[in-house]
Amino acid sequence: MTHEQAKTLIGERFGSAEVAPVSAEATGKGLVVTVPAADWQSFARFAKDTLGCRFFSFSTAVDWKEQGLEVVAKVDNLDSGLALMMKTKLGPGVSECPSLVPVYRGADWMERECYDMFGIRFDGHPDLRRILLADDWVGHPLLKSYAVDTPHPPYR
């Protein structure tokens, strides 16, 4: 699966997806694909089954302030070296996103961390609870609205 083949396949199957090469990816084989949130899970399924990106590298989110949250996931095809960065913009004020756990088991802990840090609720996640912070933590620290010096009670 080359870069160009993957690009063509994505274009055929997901017309609404925006595809851009990763400028900084050292191999030159990376793709960045932005899909609507509604296609998030089906695109992941397509990436895994059709593009052969079976390796789940990581997922995270970015807070673009007034433009809302963006969820990012990276998957790889270890045989061909194709690296795929998937993105979806949730839109202002939205913090719901489909979960990737039914597709990749590695998304379990990653999405829990994302919920912990950004408060994103992943629909279909079997066990969505905080992972790094304590259960009684108030707020989601990686949001831009969360000040670095926000006071918090002592750790139990």
Place this chain on the structure above:
Amino acid sequence: MTLDAGHTTRVEFDYSGGERLTMNMGPQHPSAHGVFRAILTLEGETVVGVDAVIGYLHRCHEKLSETLTYAQYPSIASKTDYVAAMTSEFAYVMAAEAIGKIEVPKRAQYLRVIAAELQRIASHLLWLGTWCMDMGGALGGGATIFLYAIRERETILDLFESLVGARLLYGFYQVGGTRYDIPAGWADACRKTIDVIDQRIGEYEGLLEDNPFFQARAKDVGVITRELAEDVGIAGPLLRGSGVNFDLRRSAPYSSYEDFSFTVPVETGGDCFARYRVRMVEFRESIKIIRQGLDKLPDGPISSRPGLKSVAQIRIPKGEAYARVEGPRGEVGCYLIADGSAKPYRMKWRGASFSNLAVLPHIIPGHKVADVVAIMGSVDPVFGEVDR
């Protein structure tokens, strides 16, 4: 981070008798190599459910990085994986260099490779020692291999000390190159050290592999299939122990790794023994790479931004990059988003240990409690990197 039985991963086994017991393993447990709590559900001696609790060492590295400039953060990056501090510095500076299109002189690229490979040997030595100590009695007296491995690791830390002045957290990598050049006589000292380690690795293999107790505790224990390995995203020796021929140094070479000849060990067993074999071969391959690096070390500057003190010397424009390096525990990635200011807009660590540890709930059920210790040690987690 509460224990709620409803969240526990469960596998039902045919077991006739006795009630289920919930047992806490950790947060303070000698085999955890850090602060890790596994809430085990037991039927007799057999584990049927695991709830892994992490986060005890969380320092909010990602939030912190948004408050520090590109010149300041690399020396903090080393505190994520403190057993292989060179690795995370490496990933961060590579991400910043990719966005800023900052060239790195050839000599600096070689010095980076030499430091990274020395770090891999040091990290694998610590893994070998602690893992064997975890399995203790089976190896005829517990701390034998541990003390040998620590002795060897000390000699590498001595090399790092004469290179950067620090033994654990280095700050050796800087955007644009390295902070220091090797001092006079360092190359010879390095050659002597790796020659000794090269010879002793064989002795340890003999000690371990000729021992039937070691074989019994490592073989067919904690099997990770290739399918599970990729799905969870485990990396490094774990992935290669499960039959996947993937090493970033070979598959996506960075920092002149394409100039070096080395083999990538792959084992198909997927068990603790396969992971052990992969790491034992990696010792020798790292030694090979260091020898080549010292032989071919080019002359020239060690940084395109020498004496880096102010972020004004770097200028990282708006953009984003994902840089990844093959650390001792696998793919360490830094996803960096720059907004054109002196500090990153967002930084995400893909810690190899985080993903590697996430496989535990899938493989532990069905094993005895004593095997949990062997499996956890074979995963080689460093909790600074898990919790960040």
